[in-house]
Amino acid sequence: MAWVNAIIQGVLTGGLYALFACGLSLMFGVMKVVNLAHGDLAVVAGYIAIFVITVMNVPVLWSFLIVVPVMAVLGYALQRTLIQSSLDRGVLTTLIVTFGLSVVIENGLLQFFTANSRGIGAGLPLVSESFSLGSQIQIAYLLVVIFAVAVVVLSGLQYFLSRSKYGRLIRASADDQEAVQLSGADYRHVFGICAALAFGTVALGGIAYGMYSQLSPTTGTDTILLFAFAAVVIGGLGSLWGTLLGGIVLGVAQQIGAQINISYELLAGYLVFLAVLVLRPQGLITRGAQS
Amino acid sequence: MTSPLLDLEHVTKRFGRVVIAEDLSLAVGTGDMVGIVGPNGAGKTSLFGLISGDLAPGGGEVRFAGRTVTKLDPAARCKLGIGRTYQVPRPFGDMTVFENLLVAAQQGGGLRRRASYAAAVSALERTGMSGQANSPAERLGLLQRKRLELARALATQPTLLLLDEVAGGLTDPEVAQLVEIVRGVNADGIAVIWIEHVVRALTASVGRLICLSGGKFVGDGAPSAVLAQPAVREVFLGSEVSAALAGGSLGATGTGDGAASGERSEP
Amino acid sequence: MTSPPGQVKGDGEVAGGARPENGTPLLEVRDLTVNHGQLRALDSISLRVFPGEVYAIIGANGAGKSTLLRTIAGLHRPAAGSVLLEGTDLTRQRPERRARQGIVLVPEGRRLFGSLTVEENLKVGTAYARPGPWSIEQVYETFSWMRDRRSQRTAQLSGGEQQTVAIGRALVANPRVLLLDELSLGLAPVIVQRIYGMLPQILATGLTVLLVEQDVSQALRVASHIQCLLEGRTTLEGRPADVTAEQVEAAYFGLAGVAPAGPPVEGSESLWPG
Numbered sequence A: 001m002a003w004v005n006a007i008i009q010g011v012l013t014g015g016l017y018a019l020f021a022c023g024l025s026l027m028f029g030v031m032k033v034v035n036l037a038h039g040d041l042a043v044v045a046g047y048i049a050i051f052v053i054t055v056m057n058v059p060v061l062w063s064f065l066i067v068v069p070v071m072a073v074l075g076y077a078l079q080r081t082l083i084q085s086s087l088d089r090g091v092l093t094t095l096i097v098t099f100g101l102s103v104v105i106e107n108g109l110l111q112f113f114t115a116n117s118r119g120i121g122a123g124l125p126l127v128s129e130s131f132s133l134g135s136q137i138q139i140a141y142l143l144v145v146i147f148a149v150a151v152v153v154l155s156g157l158q159y160f161l162s163r164s165k166y167g168r169l170i171r172a173s174a175d176d177q178e179a180v181q182l183s184g185a186d187y188r189h190v191f192g193i194c195a196a197l198a199f200g201t202v203a204l205g206g207i208a209y210g211m212y213s214q215l216s217p218t219t220g221t222d223t224i225l226l227f228a229f230a231a232v233v234i235g236g237l238g239s240l241w242g243t244l245l246g247g248i249v250l251g252v253a254q255q256i257g258a259q260i261n262i263s264y265e266l267l268a269g270y271l272v273f274l275a276v277l278v279l280r281p282q283g284l285i286t287r288g289a290q291s
Numbered sequence B: 001m002t003s004p005l006l007d008l009e010h011v012t013k014r015f016g017r018v019v020i021a022e023d024l025s026l027a028v029g030t031g032d033m034v035g036i037v038g039p040n041g042a043g044k045t046s047l048f049g050l051i052s053g054d055l056a057p058g059g060g061e062v063r064f065a066g067r068t069v070t071k072l073d074p075a076a077r078c079k080l081g082i083g084r085t086y087q088v089p090r091p092f093g094d095m096t097v098f099e100n101l102l103v104a105a106q107q108g109g110g111l112r113r114r115a116s117y118a119a120a121v122s123a124l125e126r127t128g129m130s131g132q133a134n135s136p137a138e139r140l141g142l143l144q145r146k147r148l149e150l151a152r153a154l155a156t157q158p159t160l161l162l163l164d165e166v167a168g169g170l171t172d173p174e175v176a177q178l179v180e181i182v183r184g185v186n187a188d189g190i191a192v193i194w195i196e197h198v199v200r201a202l203t204a205s206v207g208r209l210i211c212l213s214g215g216k217f218v219g220d221g222a223p224s225a226v227l228a229q230p231a232v233r234e235v236f237l238g239s240e241v242s243a244a245l246a247g248g249s250l251g252a253t254g255t256g257d258g259a260a261s262g263e264r265s266e267p
Numbered sequence C: 001m002t003s004p005p006g007q008v009k010g011d012g013e014v015a016g017g018a019r020p021e022n023g024t025p026l027l028e029v030r031d032l033t034v035n036h037g038q039l040r041a042l043d044s045i046s047l048r049v050f051p052g053e054v055y056a057i058i059g060a061n062g063a064g065k066s067t068l069l070r071t072i073a074g075l076h077r078p079a080a081g082s083v084l085l086e087g088t089d090l091t092r093q094r095p096e097r098r099a100r101q102g103i104v105l106v107p108e109g110r111r112l113f114g115s116l117t118v119e120e121n122l123k124v125g126t127a128y129a130r131p132g133p134w135s136i137e138q139v140y141e142t143f144s145w146m147r148d149r150r151s152q153r154t155a156q157l158s159g160g161e162q163q164t165v166a167i168g169r170a171l172v173a174n175p176r177v178l179l180l181d182e183l184s185l186g187l188a189p190v191i192v193q194r195i196y197g198m199l200p201q202i203l204a205t206g207l208t209v210l211l212v213e214q215d216v217s218q219a220l221r222v223a224s225h226i227q228c229l230l231e232g233r234t235t236l237e238g239r240p241a242d243v244t245a246e247q248v249e250a251a252y253f254g255l256a257g258v259a260p261a262g263p264p265v266e267g268s269e270s271l272w273p274g
Helices: A001-029 A037-057 A060-087 A091-113 A140-164 A164-173 A177-182 A186-211 A221-235 A240-260 A260-281 B043-050 B073-080 B097-108 B111-127 B144-153 B172-187 B197-204 B221-229 B230-237 B238-248 C065-073 C095-101 C118-126 C136-142 C144-148 C159-171 C189-196 C198-203 C215-222 C247-255
Strands: A132-133 A137-140 B006-015 B019-027 B033-037 B059-064 B083-084 B160-164 B190-194 B208-213 B216-221 C025-034 C039-049 C054-059 C080-085 C103-106 C179-183 C208-212 C225-230 C233-238
Touching: A001 A037, A001 A140, A001 A164, A001 A186, A001 A221, A001 A240, A037 A060, A037 A091, A037 A186, A037 A221, A060 A091, A060 A186, A091 A137, A091 A221, A091 B238, A132 B043, A132 C225, A137 B006, A140 A164, A140 A186, A140 A240, A140 B073, A164 A177, A164 A186, A164 C118, A177 A186, A177 C095, A186 B238, A221 A260, A240 A260, A260 C054, B006 B043, B019 B059, B019 B144, B019 B216, B033 B172, B033 B197, B043 B073, B043 B083, B043 B160, B043 C215, B059 C065, B073 B083, B073 B097, B083 B144, B097 B111, B097 B144, B111 B144, B111 B221, B111 C159, B144 B160, B172 B190, B172 B197, B197 B221, B208 B221, B216 B230, B221 B230, B230 B238, B230 C215, B230 C247, B238 C215, B238 C247, C025 C065, C039 C054, C039 C065, C039 C080, C039 C225, C039 C233, C054 C215, C065 C179, C065 C208, C095 C103, C095 C159, C103 C159, C103 C215, C118 C136, C136 C144, C136 C159, C144 C159, C159 C179, C159 C189, C189 C198, C189 C215, C198 C208, C215 C247, C225 C247
Parallel strands: B033 B190, B033 B208, B083 B160, B160 B190, C054 C208, C054 C225, C103 C179, C179 C208
Antiparallel strands: A132 A137, B006 B019, B006 B059, B208 B216, C025 C039, C025 C080, C225 C233
């Protein structure tokens, strides 16, 4: 029964990982940008939430209403300035620039917030309580909510990409930047919107992680970025729902590993990641399935 | 009966459904100078690839200097004496011009030190690059790189030189100088096959012109005769202009015949 | 009916398709010079396109034809010269702005959005469209097969079908000048003729067409005015009815004294030693 519990935990954690991963997948799929600062941005969002909650006394559950738009705007601005100009210089430059950004963010956070880890909404019943299914299965409310949010967000993103004008432009820009210009669209603006979406979703992920676990300045690269990468690769590059599948596979692998031996948790996840890279590098869902 | 220097026999090459070379047979003798023209996508550069070893044929044989080289890789063929320039020059950027030529002479020509120095110097002088001998190759502009391409090919001591569109972008006097250099190379006994869009460079220098279209030879002979052939004119100018040149008048619109003017393959 | 050999200029005759030589052209290119690195792709090219015309640019490969269209569309920045739309200088404008003003290019090789369906490609075309007679519905009326295949990914279409969708994508933007780059590339002649056969319908809606065509005969068949380029310079210009086949041949190959001669590129040393 403990195994069933582990699997359920793993599946639900997949939702959290999907929130981490979908922004990364979007930015890479559309702009070929590997944003090494992706995880750190989630942490930044978490810290902004903490600030907003403690200093401005915004109720915890409403903090995301402020943080997500702020992060989205930040994403647009960063894309139009820093990332676009490094893209113009080449893929390698973008990698180095986002790496530098990651270092700057982490050290900035260390300066302002110290290395202590913080949580969000520690006292709330939603965050700390769980319900039971039968005698051996305990499910945290928070995890269920996060999973539900992830599904809603992914559905929304998928709908946006398939049906809306800008969603189409984003997909078209991913196919052919120059041809999109010939149709009257400024691809830099389109990329900005894509980045805004990525930053917004990872902000949600950061706040969720702050509630589920704790945030510290290095959590971004230690944990979030790696999990996001793994989820994207396992699920399949270019597929949004693939990030959920990848997240679930990762989460389940981790929980099963933890059942065997608590210290195997992370290792198990990365072993599965490695296995996918070796056996099926294109991921579980290949591009054709998207939209 | 002397056998030809280069002998292509029924060479065929396809990429999927696209025909790059269709049953091509070509014989080029020692010291010949041959020009090749053809529209975009006709397979000219691919033909060079089949000769130099960059492309392996799907069928047919390639013979050079009496040996069957169909299975040999480009390096081996270069050592045998096939020298070639590429449309997009890619010199060794970190090295000087002279060092680039040394590499060509030693690796491609298989020459030892003193002989390789001599070969490199000779290639420098031939192409007028003596003044740039010590310039780093990456600092050269595009036109200079083209010069270096030719010099590199010469430094490999070829008996057959394949030139791929070296005259593009040159002014009239420059084209004339280029033609002089190539004729000089040919006068030394090196056979030359020259792909060009700048047709007048060829008409001024080659004795034999071949038109390639859709992977097939459409014309082969004296330049002025080939350019006057209806089939060749049709390849470049289309069926109506070709018919008009043959003795109709232009402007007879409406009944343009829908027959294929040369095969075009779908991408 | 022959004209003197050498360059032929339209001289404003009224016969079937007058060029108002003193009026403002719809699209004008003045002394356009474009370099690719040190290579001069276009050397002081000028042309004028008047409303309702089909203006064809012909010439051998390397002549600069596609470079000309792409520069007009804004994808290349010229070293000198200007591009004007109804007298307004567009030379500094980015490509997307020019598209919104009504200069729409159907690029060489179609360049459809492969992961999008036929209809989605058309919808992208409408994203920044000007008002006008063309809509997606109108495109379906004109090319009826497209309606049935509108949910198919464009990567699955044949070359000729893709070319038509690419044209449709440009049409729904309601351009003033439609730029067509090498329509015939990679297509069977029968298909090419069918596509060019649509031109009258397109022109009837008030568009003007500037096209680049590799097949000289095809260009002469559809154009009201032609210009031949050779190595970045104009070797011939005039109405198809006014030029002889010999003039076209000479202009195309640069033989018989029609070869362009000019000074070397500014500031660069001569490629070959004197």
